[in-house]
Each structure stands twice: as C-alpha cells, then as structure tokens.
Amino acid sequence: MNLSDVRYPADTKTAVRNLLIQEARRAPKPAPRWRKPVMLTFAGLALAGTTAAGVYVALAPVDDKREVRCYFRADLERTYPAPNAPGITMPPYMLTGIMATGFDANNNPTPDDPSSGMVQITDPIATCSDLWDRNLMNPGGITADLIPADFTAPPAPAAPTWNGLDRDAQGNPLIPEQSDIGPGHYVPHLTECVVENSVAVIPGPAQVCAQLGIPALEK
Template identity: 55%
Template sequence: MNLSHIEFPGDTRPAVRAALVREAASRRRTPWWRRPAALTFAGIALAGSTAAVAYVAFAPVEDKRDIRCYYRADLTSTYPLGNGSGATVGPYLSSGAMDEDFDMANPGTDPQAGKKQIEDPVALCSFNWDQGLMNPGGATDDLIPPGFEGPGARPPQDLESGVTDAQGNPATAMPNNFGPGHYVPELTACVVDNAVAIIPGPHSVCAELGIPTLDAGS
C-alpha cells in the first residue's frame, strides 16, 4: 500500500498543506511558542494517522510452519467437498512440509511439531493450485479465465477395489483430475490470526479484507 493512497479526514490534508505554505512564506521566523497551535496539532494528527495505517498495513509472522491457502478472497465461507457425501471444507487448506529429521516417536504437545518453516509460502500454495487441490466442488471455477484448458478428469481407479458404502453396495469412486496443469491465480501473502494466509488476488486484497500484508522481511 502506498502511503499516498491513505485516506485522511477530508479537512486534514488541506489544512496541513495550507499551514505549511503559510509557514514557508513567512519572512520572519516566529518563536516556537508563538506558532499557531493548529499547525502543531494538525501535524501530529497527520503523523499519527500515517503511523497507525503503516502499523496495520504490514505484519510479521515468526512461525511459518502452517500455511493457510485460501480458496477465495473470503475469510469465513465454507464449501461443499463435492464428492456426494454432503461434507464441507473450511475457507482454506492448511499446508506445510514435514522435517525428515524429526523424531516422530516424541512429537511433544506442539500441534505443528515435525513441520519445517516454509521459506516461500506463495510457492507452496501455488503448487496446491497447480495440482488441482484448490477447487473443492467447483468453488473456484469462476476464477478460471475463459478458454483456459486444464487437465482432463481421470476415470475412477477403484471401482473394483471392494470398498462398500454403509448399505454394502460398491462405493462409487469420483473421477478426479488432480495433477499439474491447473489454473494458478495471482496470490498475495497476508496475515490472519498471526498465521500466513495466501489469498487469491492482487497486492491490495489484504487491505480490502481488512487484514495486514505479510511483512516480507519476517
């Protein structure tokens, strides 16, 4: 976010500008204790507003073991899984990478134990999009540009696996098209609940959702 795009109260910016022009045009330096209080207070208000926006605009995340890949620029919606079960999924897919050197026999109490810190969260979620994992039940079909051709659906692989449903009938395997070649939208790293949230949309999407952009230096 450019600070030049920050919106201040309608009368603040003109008031500060006019006061600064008057101050610069003055031929005689006025002692600080005799300067108009309005200039001082307006300057403080302007500086305070800028600092507040800068604080909200960016936020660091120290623990990057669990990355949230959001299906849409929506922090709360749920989506049908699309396999006929009636199940739903939350607004994001939790992603990470296991540390091969971790002792799985002693996981401790940390829910993220055994996961590595992710250096490039956007790349991780881009991989999920490319593999077709980010479109449960067609939830993101409208994000795919017209004319884009992804991989075709593969036929069911386990119709003869012997798996049955609750009534003892052969379970119907859903065709799938998981694999490389799916549409990957523009993704932006934001911060939600002190976690990295990769959301489809331009850089402005974080501010539009009222959440900070991930501080690139964190």
C-alpha cells in the same frame, strides 16, 4: 476509513511515513494478533507505499510460518460444503505445511504443539501455488468460477478400472474413485497477507490485503 484508504500528497509521503514509524518505535509492544473484524491503528505497524498513487498498506510480521492458510478466494468468512460429505463444512482456506524429513511422530518431543515436525515455510506463495496447480484448491468445483474462459485445462484422467482383487467388506469390487488431481490446473495471482497471526495466501492483486482490511505480510 481503513489505513489503506489514506492517501498523501507525493511531497509529504516520506515525511508522514517517517513520523508514523518513529511513533510506533517509542515503546515496546506485544506481537500483534490480527483477528476478524480487524481495526488497524498506527501503533505497531510498518507502512509502505505500494502504488504510484501513494496508497499505504499495513505490514505485519509472522514469526511462525510452519503452517500457511491457502484461501479459496478473497473472502475471509465464506465456508463451503465438503465434497462427498453431506453436512460437513469446509473453512475459507486449506491449511498446509511441510513435514521435516525423518520426523518420528511416535517420539515427538512437543506433542502439544499441533505444528510439531513441520519446517518453516520460506515461500508461502509457492506452497499454495502448488495446491492450485494440482487442483486441490477446487474441491467440488468451488473455485471453478475463478478460472478464465480461455484457460486450457489438462486432459481428463482415464476412468479407473477394477484390478480384479480388491473388494469391500461386502465382497463387492473395490474400484478406485476417479480423480482430477494432477499438475497443469489454473493458478490465480496470489498475495501474502496476515490473518490471526498466520500467513494467509489469498487470490488477488497486491491490494487485496488492504481491500479486506488486513495487513500484508512483512518480509
């Protein structure tokens, strides 16, 4: 049974929550790293009731929010074929971040840090929502089944034309590929969870973290 499956009577909910938090504070604990598969325990977790039924979900903090995982769907394992790249597989999420203005990669003081030059993301849901809005979360149509039938998509872009100048190495006209990247695409309801000590923004309601057996992001 997951911690999220535990239900308490309304008159004991507050008392149980206080007891668990007191127990969790008894001794210092290392920062948790959540991995798959994850086993949730009482120690080291903040607990919060999220529904009128008194369902409890685990909360976990993330100190470094310079990179955020935007998951394609509520599935932590599923991978996807990369469009126009036979044999290449994409992970279950798209990793995104925001580079600091004026960052000089040639004079990076921490070259061993893969997140060097990135700023802390204060609103992970807004960051991932932007990717969905611009259709970057639907490469090759992998999330097209999540789009409601009555959703009105933006008009298809005009077919690109050759500018008469650019050519490839063989001298053939270099015509840009048609792209449907742009604003106005479907954005599902998104929820902030924690996977492997990283912020994971996952399509689904507030209960999706508990349903996947992972903690929600502690604000």
